Amino acid sequence: MHRYKSKLVKMKENEYSIFDIIIILDVIVLMIIGLLTLRSVVLGTSQESRFLKQLIWDLVSIVVMFYIIFEKETRIQKYLKYIYGASVVLLILVLFIGKSVYGAKRWIDIGVFDLQPSEIFKFSIILLMAYIFSKYQKEKAFLLSMLAVSPAVLIFLEPDLGMTILMLFIWFTMLLSSDVDKKYIFAIIGAGLLIAPLAFFFLLKDYQRARILAIFNPQEHFQYGAYNTIMSKTVIANGGVTGTGYGLGTGTNMHIVPMQYTDFIFSAYAEQFGLIGSIILLVLYGTIIFAGLSYIGRYKDRFWEFVAIGVCAVFSFHVFENVGMNLGMLPVTGIPLPFVSYGGTSTVIFAAIAGLLIKARAISKRAKQVII
Template structure:
């Protein structure tokens, strides 16, 4: 089978739209960050192109080394990383920051794609081990949001792997039963406060729920068409903390309103539908599972970030792809888009899936 040598321009246009829209929105929030973000956006596009042109055999050979490197970096950041707001999640050098957990989610997706090619009980247990190591290290940072993201990606890929449901159902039951234990014995006080503030925001209006309340007010004030680019009160007054990162969607909602928000969601939806519609045509299960894992990561990021901006999800540090300010996340998202391009290039025109 020959590879398609053209980009999937529908996904490419959607990504470029998100990048341009994100830069314009970021400019309204923090003008001095735009140049840095533009640099990371260029690197992300370059990374997508680079991955697209990698040989398939080379990619598969790099999966295990990449996973090992990601685990080593997660362990190293706990020792050599920089503490910010009580968490140690970043390496900082020469004015740049690198967050190993962002690399870890990509490495996990690729590793699970190899493991789940075999749909047996041994693969399931091995996948749990491969998941547990990065999740344990990320919880030590601590970063609950990224830990949940890893688990969500693993579970979604498990559902699409073909592993028998008689093995999956006991795991689901065990996971649900473990929730109270995790809440009372493993979560930090501020993490429990975020959950409680999500359930009862009025009680924590001056504390853990403050950011969410201000964000909801900003989004709600945008109405249908928004309050206007560069003239919206919350954006100009910097009323919403972390508006350039965690709460970037509040700036979109206030300035561009419901219609602008829908355009952003439509761009993400185009990417998801475009890849999902080709899922049964991919060359083999490895590429199908890679695409499932990447789509699940995108869905989690979009749903969680927008959800916490409008008060329907607890607050975490999960960024909005190509819209939130951030170097590591943008770069990794670019690599993920490259893998989607690669998966679509390996579509079997005969519409036969190799099982």
């Protein structure tokens, strides 16, 4: 009589699907689009070196993305509090030793590059909120989440209104998905409606108010609040349906849009690739968001489900706000277009966040069992 010895072998915690590979390729394609568009913007200008810098950042970002994907789940959850604590310390430091650019202190010059602490805080707040809402219930989760997002005040003081709103958006989106009593959510909405007018008149700076008012009356605020968006809209309109062709954008080549390599890079892309190219770009972003939301209910646990919700909130906000301000439909807030706008810290963090989404999906698939 033959005797068989069975043994369950623990497999690696990640199990990937074709769709996970598509997300990785999606990110790389967006980076390539960003590099090509950036080159068309800076070619022949004093900013030409930014192309090589961004290429280096993209390569670093790809490494970071794969590091997050292959990192152990236990280590991510173990160190999330330390990442959060470090990001808060950096937010405090930037107010004192930060590099001043156009009157704002958002970066710390560490020699080889400028570090943007708010980007690190964005990454950490997703993880910490996921931890809070998956571990604690109702009132306790609500109070702890409010404490966790409160350092966003430091970002507002830089000042950086766009990133401040983003942090609140991440928090509120994850709060809506939690089991926190909805009366607290209604209370927040009510308080927000009451505070908004006071904040507009007493908390915002003159240029911030001008950018908001410019949406309704761009001509009146042309020189201060609406110039960028008016020029951006002009360049986008020049692209039409099919675009002018790569490197042939008249407005882009004339450099009529300020900060076109960062906040307004969508205008350069839309001029050269038109409406069709713009739709393709939005589909690429939509694929990432769909990958996160379509898996709701199938994640390994509530922690990873909240991580996915936070990631989707980040990409949704960035794309909606950046494209909206390029079209003159939303205020100019300095929110970059993921993987396309020039930026070091932001690109690395976007890649890390994308890595979290792929990790969340890969770790949630049914583990294989091997019989020996």
